[in-house]
Amino acid sequence: MSATIDKSPAPARRFAGLRREIRGMRAVMPFVLIFAAFVLLALLAPLVAPLDPNSQNLLGRLKPPGTTARGIFYLLGTDNLGRDLLSRLIYGARISLSVAILSVVLSGTAGTILGMAAGLARGWTETVIMRLADIVLSVPAVLLAIIMVAVLGPGFANVVLVLALTRWPRYARVAYGQTLSVANMPYVRLARFMGAKTPRILLIHILPNIIGAIIVVATLEFGLMVLFEAGLSFLGLGVQPPTPSWGAMLSTGRAYVATAWWIAAFPGACLFLLILSVNLIGDHLRDRLDPKSR
Amino acid sequence: MTSKRARLTVRSVLSGFLAAALLGSAATAAMAKETFTVDLVNEPSSLDPQKQWNPDSYYVYRNIFDNLVTRNDAGEIVPQVASAWKQVSPTEMQFTIRGDIKFQDGTPLTAKDVAFSIQRIIDPAFASPQLGQFNKITKAEASDDKTVTVTTDGPYPVLLAQLTKLSIVPEHVVEKVGDDAFNLKPVGSGPYSFEAWQRGVSVTLKRNDDYWGDKGPFETVTFRAVPDASTRVADLQAGTADLVVSLDSDQAAQLQTAPNAQALTALTERIAYLGINTGKPPLDDKRLRQAIAYGIDREGIVEGILGGEGKVVGQIVSPAAFGWSDSIEPYPYDPEKAKALIAEVGDGAKAELQFATAPVFDQRIVQALQQMLTEIGLKVEINMTDMATYLKAAQGPRDSQPMLSFGRWSCSCQDADGIMYPLLESDSAWSRYSNPEMDKLLNEARSTLDEDKRRADYEKASELVKDDVSLLPLYQVAIIYGASKKLDWQPTANESLFLNRMSWQGE
């Protein structure tokens, strides 16, 4: 087929893209800052939290924001056990962020490796991995969570593990699809022709070219992981009390919607802002890196 | 061939689902004015009174059936189906049956039905979950229409208390339709008769206008399953429910400001306690257990968290139960003494203690307990699992039983035997304690009909519990219902929900 392809608008489109990117980046900048602020808060929790997040004051329960009880000032009020909401919120950032980040990293890594393996190896490996992904996707995550907690005991690590175990198929599917298309690119076939071994092909030729799509999925998943952790907390299967996580705080606070709105409102707002910013950043990345993927 | 068959069956299953879908959505009926709506936590698992053991089923079926004997609002055992009873020998008790009771199908209730009900529940083949409560009974015989004799395998002081839980089922119906069909459409002699069970949604009862005793105030009653407490409160506030169960003190506080709702509370026979694994280091050290006893601020919990709904106790036997002793005082809250005891133990106290719990327990209390123990210098980790996992561990081998746990015990029999024996006798499933002296006291007390001796034994046992801190009693639990302001009803210690003891104000 003859193909002297005239792409006259192409270079122009590229520059327009660059400008759009800068303009777009400006639009998400506040959210990048919010995310960064949360990360900072999480890292510096012991320094910035005014009080011990677990220290209870049973006679100072459910105090509204700005109350002073027993000589202690509670900027955001106290929760149902008289703990300082602000301090718990600050420490909660640690848990919520690290659960999300760790589970995204774990499931992302596992899913990407498996998806790439399936996409490159095809045949049996492909069938086994992708059917396994189907199986995992059709088992309710709650069931897995309960089983994991029952077998391995509860706790932070298991929450992360449950999330990683249930979410890897998402990445695997994307990595698989992307690998299939990249593996068909002439440069990959050429590398093979030149005698490159599979690890080299995966690492040098495939991974760098699919990582954009994976990162986009990861940003979406990040928000979902935060929500999932909250859901597990609601069902009593999240991180163990008294460790604060925003999800657990929100889940506790919902019982006090009418009597002590602040218990739920503050973690709810934080959760909302966190997910919103990561999603917006992700959407931006998607438009930039990967206009074709879901 | 297999695939063909699989496809066929898949299709038939699917069409079945679809048909059910259409029927299901069409069958929802509007509520009549005379309908009283109760929000339970879960739907009843079964309405055969002898085939299950859970509160949500009990709330419902107890209104369909009459029991052999029952308790009045003051907690005393009073006649119901049996009008009188007497101990004819240490192992035999004879009951006189009322003659004016009719089942809801019009058939009179006779001594034969009573004997049948007892024989049915103690038959191992029937596999009643309640078997353990009645397995001291070896047989029940009706000598005429009005007399039933119950025989036990030894002197059994708790017999009467256990029989408050025995519902009388109609022999002729059960024999005729079988256990399964009876479960789906139960017939009893109680103040309400079974109307409909929309599985997963609600159970509807209808007033039995021929009831021999106090008749119910509502024509129909609907029991719904609403698992989330916040939702139950919302239902109550929105007026879509008239009575909701299982609230905690904070949820009750929410009702104080509501114009149309109120909280109804009663102290129950339940005692909240901190379970301790006394057979495993470091808690095999009595000093450490005493430190725990001194380190927990029970007043703080009751006043601070429970809003005063509850009563601090020093013994595991409830004030509402036989065997309660007025003379046993709780440990005082003394964190300094606790710390001193821990310092005395030294390094052993530094081990991490797993505090097992499940979502059904009040997490506010669990977290408060954990924090208090942390403050006196112990390392306590909360270990929350779902209930089944928790129970498996709690009733498992001594070694895997939790170091610490929080429980609220009730035997529904209001007798120290049902409380102390399962919790403290060496071989009992729940026990994490092993002491020959305790075993002797408990075994003697359960095999004599001499009430004074029993009372003395239990007092001694309670002193032993306190001294040895075999477990740590915390407070007597209050049960909290949310109800419409118009409802007049006094909940009782045995957590029963007798519709015919309620009344509706106004209009």
Added chain:
Amino acid sequence: MTESSQILAVEGLTTRIGVNAVVDGVSLAVNSGEVVALVGESGCGKSLTALSIMGLHPAAARIGGGSVRLDGDDLLRFSEKQLRGIRGKTLSMIFQEPVASLDPLMRVGEQVAESLVVHGVASKSEAESRAIDMLEKVGIPDPAARARQYPAELSGGMCQRVMIACALIARPRLLIADEPTTALDVTIQAQILALMKELRREIRTAILLITHDMGVVADIADRVCVMYAGRIVESGDVASIFAQPSHPYTRLLLATIPKLSGTRKTRLNAIEGSVPDVSDWPVGCRFRTRCPLADDACEKMPPDFSVSGDDTHRAACWHIDRLSEMDAMGEMA
């Protein structure tokens, strides 16, 4: 061409993408019944010129100036609605990738009929029957059956015939064909070119042909505009342009084409360097960086058009007088 009326007159058309004028002051005209070729290499702005005329330039592009007169009306002042009224009816366009240019999920006949339907020229059923006639006219065997098929069921050549049918069914005054044969094999290209020549005679539609292939130009065009880096550098009658290329670029372009009658293993003439990117088009004459005749004058100012040969042949170069020097250089090849 004599006394033919002018259909399209583009004057100083400038289209910018961002700050770059990708189309920079392009002027060209098409007379009725005439085939005008707009020739150039990738990135020279020829496709964007065509899209700008249609008002179909991408959202990122902005028309910066000039006029596009179709039968005297300036299309640049038309509203989107007015433009829609013209597109497909007075002014049609076909594209490079025939398969991709057809809606994969719509039957071929319906797509051919669509112009008639959207312009209210014919009822749906009438349009469909006219579509079948049109399909027959573009040489599709068994047109009634083909009309019910989907694009994926047709070959690339067939698809391009369908595209032509789509474009010509409303008998437009002007057809803009953007590289209509580039994606096709030579034998199919020959078929399509023959078809276009035939239809042009029959329907008397003028054609603005965008291409990079001088062979195609030589085959079908009446007049030629050569475009380089956003500007028209030379325009004139086809015979004159080929016989007497008057811009160094045109001259080199023609010289670089390998000849079927050439000799083996000889160096081909080549234009040094590569087409500069839009973002760094040279100031002054844009070809100067690759031009053997370039000097300081070329850098100072973009050249004006000067007439070469007959009055329709014009080229924009400061050094038309020195073109003969190139012949000497060309000989070395």
Added chain:
Amino acid sequence: MSDAPLLKVEDLRVHFPIRGGWLGGQVGAVKAVDGIDLTIEAGETVALVGESGCGKSTAGNAILGLAPATSGRILFEGTDILTRSPAERRGIRSNMQVVFQDPVSALNPKLSVGRLIAEPLTIAGWDETAKQTRVDELLDLVGLTKAQKSRHPNEMSGGQRQRVVIARALALSPKLIVCDEPVSALDVSIRSQIINLLIRLQEELGLSYLFIAHDLSVVRHIADKVVVMYLGTIAETGPTDAVFDHPTHPYTEALLSAIPLPDPEAQRAKAALILEGDLPSPANPPAGCPFVTRCPIRIEKCASVRPGLADTGHGSRAACLVKVPDASLNAAR
């Protein structure tokens, strides 16, 4: 070294199975390459020409081991590659390299030019300094500067990218380079540059090329021998001049005739031979001569007898029952 030709291909067939039916069994085959022979001597350029779908690229891929050969022999310096162990094949094939049509997709966009060119060396285990020296040499050889080593493909023009591809192909000093449409994606002015580069490299390094192309004018310039393919088979083959000056097979004739000449007078004067219809599906080729469906001079026999190659009297060989009566003698199996 023996007298064996550098590459000899005998009766090469590449059939791709078509799976279908309820059990996914093979229900047919796409006969992409259906029995071709060719010979490349050291230092020679053999062109494989034909339109899309004729199997020329598949043949190239089969020689390179990028597509599985169904049957036949591929002898490299007398050794049949197909009968060797994978390790031996790799050893033999390190003497072959490939240049693909599209330099964009042939280069991993994430690697720098330096790393791209060094890749075969890295895989072969060269040490860093030797690698860098060789890369610099190669850059120089293909006309790129050292400064461009750190660039990424997307920062380069099409011609520069193709130079990178060529440099990489040369890295391990191969004897044969399969050039699969190496200039089709390039602009005319760049095309000549690359052709010139290929010719120069052949002279300097004594390379052999298997030059796969559809553009016959380019082929005329670069090839010593031409193999014209149609539907997986060879229609005509011979020395370039013989084939171009005396095309015998009607397909060759049509192909040559279809190329528009960049000369309006000559082009318009030329008697065009326009083929009817499209290429038949290689899954279901005609029973006799593959070209029978489109042939302007077919006779009855053509539908049933599949011609073999026979001498045309001009030094070339063609497979046409009408033009070369001997073709029926070699009629295929």
Added chain:
Amino acid sequence: MAAYLLRRFLQAVVAIFGVMTLIFFVQRLTGDPTYLLVPETATKADIEAMRVSLGLDRPLIVQYLSFLWGILHLDFGRSYVQNVPVMTIIAARLPYTLELTAGALAVAALIGVPLGIATAMWRGRSQARGLMGFVLAAQSMPTFWSGILMMMVFGVWLGWLPPSGAGGWKNLIMPSVALGLLSMATFARVARTAVLDELSKDYIRSARARGVSTGRLVRRHLLRNASIPVISISAMEISQLLAGAVIVETVFAWPGLGLLTIQSITGRDFMVVQTIVLLGAFVTITLNFLADLLYTVVDPRIRLTGTPG
């Protein structure tokens, strides 16, 4: 095509079998329902007797084989807790699940898809950013939280809708919205990408060159072409909705399978759990299968080549 479908079917059977086996063994690792069924005062002997009567004392492999045997006869066993055939329970709950899923899907697709189309068509404009912000905001709240808020506002304060339970269409609104909001974002996103994708294709340009108006362009050309990714996401989202229903049904006391799932899992009602998982796997796989079939209806290219174009 046929071969492809058969292969998919066989893989589906294997996958379902895998799910079943996995669930069967794995859930038995975590204890059994006996403890939950007996009174607290039960002795070890009582518990053992109960276990025998439930058949849980048998070796695992025997239980597994009898479970498989049952399934072959379409006998899904009896619920340990409710003591009735599992099918009775599921048949009672399924209609509610279908109602809720349909409601949520309607909320998600009927709001999400137009939003996605609008944001794609208006790309770069401020309306698009506003709409996208709304979509993102909707998916940034845990359902148990948005659920209770809605319940308080519409159920308690305004009194417009019943806070919980099933019954009339009014009961369906809040759970559907709570459940649908999360998926709405997915639909919007996919629809947006699909439309943007299609907008960049040549045929759109050639349709515009034919004088086709934006409305007709969307109706006649874009929607069908962009529907393929939307169809495939629908299949995936339905199974996501089934999973998400666990929390929504708990919050709104909606008597569907989600609530039954969590109740059965925590109650260790093995037979019910197994059947639900089986049903879930079946539905998931069937939906994907149906989505594939639907493509072939929508897209003639797939009918021709057997692969999505």
